[in-house]
Amino acid sequence: MKLKSLGPARLQLKLVQVQNECNNKKAYTRNFNMGLYNAAEWLCGCKNKNAFFVSYV
Secondary structure: OHHHHHOOOOOOOOOEEEEOOEOOEOOEEEEOOOHHHHHOOOEEEEOOOOEEEEOOO
């Protein structure tokens, strides 16, 4: 029960997506934003996998 009250893991992840220039569209880089956790309460992070997962807690 204690684990459930703590909620899902809200870790700072090192996620980066780089999009190169293509078909006259500018290149850009996306980085992880901690605000994603506020937008989706069901989201949790895993440092070992450096990935997001759905939380069923």
